[in-house]
Amino acid sequence: MRILLTGSSGWLGRFLAPRLHQAGHVVTGLDVAPGACTDVIGSVAEPGLIERTFADFGIEAVIHAGALHKPDIVRHPMQDFVDVNVTGTLNLLAAAARAGHDRFVMTSTTSLMISQAIRDERAAEAIWLDETAGPLAPRNIYGVTKLAAEGLCRLFHAEQGLNVIVLRTGRFFPEEDDTLKGLSGPNLKANEFLNRRLTVEDAAEAHLAALERAPAIGFGCYVIAAPTPFRRSDAEALKRDAASVIGGLFPDAAALYAGQGWQLPVGIGRIYDASLAERELGFRCRTDFAAILDALRSGMALPFIDDPAYVSPKEAAVSGLRR
Numbered sequence: 001m002r003i004l005l006t007g008s009s010g011w012l013g014r015f016l017a018p019r020l021h022q023a024g025h026v027v028t029g030l031d032v033a034p035g036a037c038t039d040v041i042g043s044v045a046e047p048g049l050i051e052r053t054f055a056d057f058g059i060e061a062v063i064h065a066g067a068l069h070k071p072d073i074v075r076h077p078m079q080d081f082v083d084v085n086v087t088g089t090l091n092l093l094a095a096a097a098r099a100g101h102d103r104f105v106m107t108s109t110t111s112l113m114i115s116q117a118i119r120d121e122r123a124a125e126a127i128w129l130d131e132t133a134g135p136l137a138p139r140n141i142y143g144v145t146k147l148a149a150e151g152l153c154r155l156f157h158a159e160q161g162l163n164v165i166v167l168r169t170g171r172f173f174p175e176e177d178d179t180l181k182g183l184s185g186p187n188l189k190a191n192e193f194l195n196r197r198l199t200v201e202d203a204a205e206a207h208l209a210a211l212e213r214a215p216a217i218g219f220g221c222y223v224i225a226a227p228t229p230f231r232r233s234d235a236e237a238l239k240r241d242a243a244s245v246i247g248g249l250f251p252d253a254a255a256l257y258a259g260q261g262w263q264l265p266v267g268i269g270r271i272y273d274a275s276l277a278e279r280e281l282g283f284r285c286r287t288d289f290a291a292i293l294d295a296l297r298s299g300m301a302l303p304f305i306d307d308p309a310y311v312s313p314k315e316a317a318v319s320g321l322r323r
Contacts, residue, residue: 002026003211004059006044006092007066009035009313011173012107016065016204023208028057031066033313044088050095062096063207064089065107070142075315078141085145089152097160103214104164105207106153110196110223110272112136112143113168121269125235126195130273131168131221150221157219165210165217165281170225170272172200174307185306187262193226193289194246195271199304202226202285209283222277226288230271238268250289256296 003020007013008029017037020027029038030053039057042049044066053059068076068084089106096104113129115137127133138144153164171192176185189197206224213220229249230238237245243264246253257264278284287303295302 002028002058002060004028004030004053004057004062004092005037006030006062006064006088007107008037008039009033010065011200011310011312012065012203012207013037015200016063016207019204019208020063028053028059031313033317035313043084044091045083047091047094050091054095054099059095059099059101061101061103061105061211062092063105063107063211064092065207067107067146068142069109070111070140071312073140073142081141081145085142086148086152089149093152093156093160093162093164097156097162102163103211104153104156104162105210105214106149106164106166107207108146108150108166108168108221109143110168110170110225111140112138112147112150114143114270115139118270121239121267123269124239126230126238126268127270128232128235128273129270130223131276154219154221163214163217164219165214166221167206167210167277168221168223169198169203169206170223170274171197172203173310174200174305175310176308183263185308186302187257187260189304189306190262190289190292190302191265193287193292193304194230194265195228195268196225197304198224198226198285199287202287205286206277206281206283209277209281213281217280220280222281223272223274224277224283224285225272225274226285227274227278228271229289235271238271240267242266242268250293252297253293256293260296 003025005027009031017027030040031038032043040053068081116139118127150166156162157164234245291303
């Protein structure tokens, strides 16, 4: 299948494009920044560029992984988010519908499920977040525009019959968190596999599963994250004393962490539940918290990437122009 992959120079794109090739697809990468997997330089906000790309490369399906993200809020005005995340998605959906495509996959985010109250962890227990969570009240322009893009996907399925899968991915970025301080990057990332993270490799595999299943499903929206070891009945205890809950499930976790100079989370305020994706997409992340502990026991490399120096290609290009 001839697939248009947007965001092909980004962190996900550099892992997803090779996997698509391995699966036998012909990939055309589109991004605002050059990259090894990028064939077309430009923005999804340019409808003429999208039309030319569809025609020139005979595009048969779209994986829309390009977007402005939460870190871009400090670098871009709100209008840019609307142009790229909303209008860009509309341009791609319209082109796919006109071309008679039978599948479209969009990368969304669990961030749009997080209201300010959830972000501030005001509840007395951990909030369980799955596809039924709501009402949704995104706390920033990133979440607002991604939610709007999801709405466009749903509309094109209802009105145009386009089969669309939306993937609300948890965290898989390699760089340091820009808000949470106090723990090392590897420690924080390891903790997040309990409730909100996945590897970039698993994120790529989820997109392949969505591409395959879209025609059978029609429309679907799925949380994608490492499977949590917790149950809903753990919610109160997780907020109060997460380390004890973790210790009950993984008796040697505290000792393994101590050997690294790491800390288990004191409290956990929210849990992403990816079980619907497992039931309907047949997809389950390979790397979970147990895999982190297995690596610590064996002395093997950690099964995720931590790169504090990572800079996205689009920002690297802008920085180069400013020098």
